Amino acid sequence: MKVLIITQYFWPENFRINDLAEGLRDRGHQVSVLTGKPNYPSGKYFSGYGFFKRNKDSYKDLTVIRVPVIPRGPGTALRLVLNYLSFAAFASLLAPLRCREKVDVIFVFEPSPVTVGLPALVLKKIHRAPILFWVQDLWPESLSATNMVRSAWILRQVKRLVRYIYAGCDRILVQSRAFVEPIQRLGVDARKIEYFPNSAEELYRPVSPLPGTAECATLPEGFRVMFAGNIGAAQDFETILAAAEKLKSCADIHWVVLGDGRMAGWVKKEVSRRGLNGTVYLLGHHPLETMPRFFALADVMLVTLRRDPIFSLTIPSKVQSYLACARPIVAALDGEGARIIREAGAGVAVPAQDADRLAEAVLGLYRMPKAEREAMGASGRAYYLANFERSLLLDRLDGWLRALNKEAGTCAS
Numbered sequence: 563m564k565v566l567i568i569t570q571y572f573w574p575e576n577f578r579i580n581d582l583a584e585g586l587r588d589r590g591h592q593v594s595v596l597t598g599k600p601n602y603p604s605g606k607y608f609s610g611y612g613f614f615k616r617n618k619d620s621y622k623d624l625t626v627i628r629v630p631v632i633p634r635g636p637g638t639a640l641r642l643v644l645n646y647l648s649f650a651a652f653a654s655l656l657a658p659l660r661c662r663e664k665v666d667v668i669f670v671f672e673p674s675p676v677t678v679g680l681p682a683l684v685l686k687k688i689h690r691a692p693i694l695f696w697v698q699d700l701w702p703e704s705l706s707a708t709n710m711v712r713s714a715w716i717l718r719q720v721k722r723l724v725r726y727i728y729a730g731c732d733r734i735l736v737q738s739r740a741f742v743e744p745i746q747r748l749g750v751d752a753r754k755i756e757y758f759p760n761s762a763e764e765l766y767r768p769v770s771p772l773p774g775t776a777e778c779a780t781l782p783e784g785f786r787v788m789f790a791g792n793i794g795a796a797q798d799f800e801t802i803l804a805a806a807e808k809l810k811s812c813a814d815i816h817w818v819v820l821g822d823g824r825m826a827g828w829v830k831k832e833v834s835r836r837g838l839n840g841t842v843y844l845l846g847h848h849p850l851e852t853m854p855r856f857f858a859l860a861d862v863m864l865v866t867l868r869r870d871p872i873f874s875l876t877i878p879s880k881v882q883s884y885l886a887c888a889r890p891i892v893a894a895l896d897g898e899g900a901r902i903i904r905e906a907g908a909g910v911a912v913p914a915q916d917a918d919r920l921a922e923a924v925l926g927l928y929r930m931p932k933a934e935r936e937a938m939g940a941s942g943r944a945y946y947l948a949n950f951e952r953s954l955l956l957d958r959l960d961g962w963l964r965a966l967n968k969e970a971g972t973c974a975s
Contacts, residue, residue, distance in 0.1 A: 563590075563591050563592070563666045563667065563963065563964065563967055564591070564592045564594070564663070564664065564665045564666045564667075565586055565591045565592070565593050565594075565665065565666065565667050565668075565669055565963060566593075566594050566595075566596060566661060566665040566667070566668050566669070566685065566689075566691070567579065567582075567583055567586075567593060567594070567595045567596070567669045567670075567671065568595075568596045568597075568653070568668060568669070568670045568671070568678060568681055568682050568685075569595065569596075569597050569670070569671035569678065570597065570598050570631070570646075570649045570675070570678050571597065571598070571600075571602055571671075571673070572595050572597035572598075572600070572621075572626060573600075573619075573621045573626070574600050574608055575600045575601075575602045575608075576850045577671075577673065578671075578760055578761070578762075578763070578879060579671040580621075581763040581764070581952070582671075582956070582959070583595060583624055584622055584624070585952065585953075585956040586669075586956070586959070586960070586963075587622070587623060587624060589956065589960050591960075591963075593624050593625075594624065594625040594626075594627065594661070594663075594665070595621075595624055595625070595626045595627065596627050596629070596653060596657055596660075596661055596681065597626060597627070597628055597629075598628060598629060598630070598631035598648075598649045598652075598653070599611045599612070599613070599615075599616070599628055599629075599630060599631050599633075601631065601633040601634055601645075602634060603634075603792065603821075603822045603823050603824075603847065604822065605633055605634040605635045605636055605637060605641070606633055606635075607633055611628075613630045614630070616628065617629075617660070627657075627660050627661060629649065629652040629653045629656045629657070629660070630648065630652050631645060631648045631649045631652065632644045632645050632648040633645065634824075636824070636827075637823070637824025637825075639710050639711075642710065642824075646674075646675035646677055647677065649675075649677070649678065650675070650677035650678065650680045650681065653678075653680075653681035654680050654681040654684045657681045657684060657685055658684065658685070658688055661685060664689055664691075665685075665689050665691050666691055666967045666970075667691055667692055667693075667694060667963050667966055667967050667970075668682050668685055668686060668689070668691050668692070668693045668694070669693075669694050669696070669963070670682045670693060670694070670695045670696065670731075671696050671698070672695060672696060672697055672698055672699065673698040673699060674698070674699040674701070674704060675701070676699075676701040676720075676723070676724050676727060677723070679693075679695060679727035679728075679730070679731070680727065682695070682730075682731075683727065683730045686730065690970070691970065692732035692733070692966040692967070692969070692970045693730065693731045693732050693733075694731070694732065694733045694734075694735065694962060694963065694966060695727070695728070695731040695733070695734050695735065696735040696737070696758060697734060697735065697736050697737065697741055697745065698737050698760075698879075699876070700741060700744055700745075700872055700875065700876075701720060701721075701724050702717045702720035702721050702724065703744070703871075703872035704796075704872060705717065705720060706872075707796065707868070707870040707871075707872040707873060708794070708795045708796055709795065710795075721748070724748060725748045725749060728745065728748055728749075728750050729749065729750075731754070732754070732966055732969075732970075733754055733755075733756060733962060733966060734750060734754055734755050734756070735755075735756050735757075735758035735959075735962075736755060736756070736757055736758065737758065737759050737760050737876070737877060737879075738757075738759070738875055738876050738877045738898045739757050739898070740874070740875035740876075740897065740898045741875055741876075742755050742757070744875070756962065758955065758958065758959065759877065759882070759949070759950055759955070760877070760879040760882050760950070761882060761950050761951065761952040761954075761955045761956075762882045762883045762885075762886040762946075762950070762952065763850070763952070764952055765850070765851055765853075765854060766853070766854055766882075766883050766886035766887050767854060767886060767887065768854075768858070768887055768888040768939075768943065769854045769855060769857075769858045769887075770858065771855075771858040771859045772855070772858075775855060776852075777852055777855045777856050777859060778859055780845055781816075781818060781843070781845075781856075781859055782816040782818070782843055784813075784814040784815065784816050785814050785815045785816065785861045785928050786816050786818050786859065786860045786861050786862075787815065787816065787817045787818065787860070787861065787862055787863075787864050787892065787924055788817075788818045788819075788820065788856065788857065788859075788860035788862070788863050788864060789802065789817070789818070789819045789820065789821070789863075789864040789865070789866075790820040790821055790853060790856065790857070790863070790880060790883070791820075791821045791878075791880045792821055792822075792823040793819065793821050793822060793823035793824070793825045793826045793829055794823045794824055794825055795824070795825060795868070796867055796868055796873060797823075797825070797866055797867065797868075798866045798867060798868040798869075798894070798914065798915060799825060799828075799829050799832075799866075800915075801866055801894055801914075801915050801916070801917045801920060802817065802864070802866055802894075802920075803829070803832050803833065803836060803838065803842065804917035805894075805917045805918075805920040805921040805924065806838055806841050806842050807836055807838065808917065808918070808921040809841075809921050809924060809925060810837075810838065810841050812925070812928070813840075814928075815841075815924065815925075815928055816841060816842075816843060817838075817841060817842045817843065817864075818843045818845060818860070819842065819843065819844050819845065820845050820846075820847075820848055820853075820856060821846075821847060822846060822847045826844070829844065830844055853883065853887075854887050857883075857884070857887040857889050858887070858889075860889060861890075861927070861928075861932075861935065862889070862890045862891065862892045862909065862924070862927050862935065863880075863884040863887075863889045863890070863891050863892070863909075864891075864892055864893070865878050865880055865881055865884070865891060865892075865893045865894075865895060865899065866893065866894045866895060866914070866920075867894075867895040867896070867899065867914055868914060868915060869896060869913070869914035869915040870914075873895065873896070873897070873914070874895075874896040874897025874898065874914075875897055875898060876897075876898060876899065877898050877899050877902055878895070878899055881893075881899055881902060881903065882946060882950045884908075884942070885906060885908055885942040885943060885945060885946035885950065886943065886946045886950070887939075887943075888936075888939040888940055888942060888943035889939045889942070890908065890909045890927065890935040890936070890938040890939045890942070891903050891908050891909030891910075891911075891938075891942065892909055892910050892911075892920070892923050892924055892927055893909065893910070893911040893912070894911075894912050894913070894914055894915070894916060894917075894919070894920045894923075895911065895914045896913060896914045899911075902945075903942075905945070906941060906942045906944075906945035906946075907938060907941035907942070907945070908938050908939065908941055908942025908945065909927075909938050909942070910923040910926065910927065
């Protein structure tokens with residue numbers, strides 16, 4: 563079966579869709595990808611790419627078709643809007659020319675923006691192929707929750723656009739069960755919605771911490787609280803830094819941040835302003851394949867989200883990565899993410915934006931015997947294998963794709 567994946571982000575950018583595309587290829591599908599020119603998270607084109615440079619790639623036997631985008635730049639609201647709209651516009655205009663080969667199913671990956679669905683609707687009319695749309699972020703709620711858009715009028719227009727895109731999709735997948743009700747309120751039939759959580763790449767698995775490695779050399783000695791992922795407004799670094807400040811007198815506790823994002827500059831300045839240079843370590847972006855080795859060197863893994871009704875509905879994808887690597891978790895977030903961590907017995911979850919409770923939780927884990935923390939990690943790994951394991955979820959997706967293709971063929975005949 564010929565599957566076209568539409569995603570604004572793809573290799574060499576690190577997103578889960580890279581691994582999912584490989585998984586579908588391994589299940590016998592002929593997979594092609596329509597995407598933009600890579601510029602995440604730095605905001606600049608990756609080396610070798612440009613507005614007019616490198617319109618086609620090959621990645622692990624996958625055909626990658628690229629359209630121009632305006633880079634994200636420093637991450638201001640205006641540049642993000644231009645980045646989002648440029649992909650939607652250029653993909654909608656150029657896809658009919660560059661994606662001429664008939665496809666059977668269109669799969670859309672939407673971690674933001676929802677406008678990635680517009681070129682899918684264009685190609686659906688051309689190829690008469692059904693659309694399976696995987697929702698990672700709820701729009702327009704995500705725009706208001708991150709303060710990216712405050713105008714009620716603009717949010718209403720975005721809501722109308724989301725309703726239009728969802729109406730054109732044949733199946734909508736949601737990464738959290740809590741997404742179902744908000745999507746139904748947009749007029750989507752419940753029978754079109756399926757729960758499809760994030761998994762983690764196969765490389766995310768327990769590994770033994772090895773002294774003398776490059777990863778070990780970059781880390782401070784002591785008790786390591788490690789955050790890995792996007793440094794953005796949603797991740798609530800204000801609470802992380804406030805908790806670190808409260809535990810500053812405990813010199814053995816260190817907060818390690820792996821990643822980059824639009825708030826990285828602010829975090830760096832705040833670390834310096836608060837005198838946390840010997841407490842909080844900003845190590846920047848590291849290759850995906852190094853993550854399990856870094857995780858193995860952490861005492862606990864950290865996940866946070868701002869307090870907002872929309873964020874209480876989501877499950878940060880880093881949770882699955884942490885669970886897969888059998889690492890204990892400390893979290894400051896509400897709703898679904900906290901529920902998963904507690905249900906898995908994988909760690910401690912406190913309310914979002916509560917720096918006092920986060921500091922208390924970290925201190926409690928620091929004082930806890932290592933064997934108890936490791937038992938939390940093992941419990942989380944078992945939960946991951948039962949609920950989020952990669953092949954389990956890929957089989958489920960493969961079944962939906964084949965069913966949609968069959969339905970489309972039946973309707974056509």
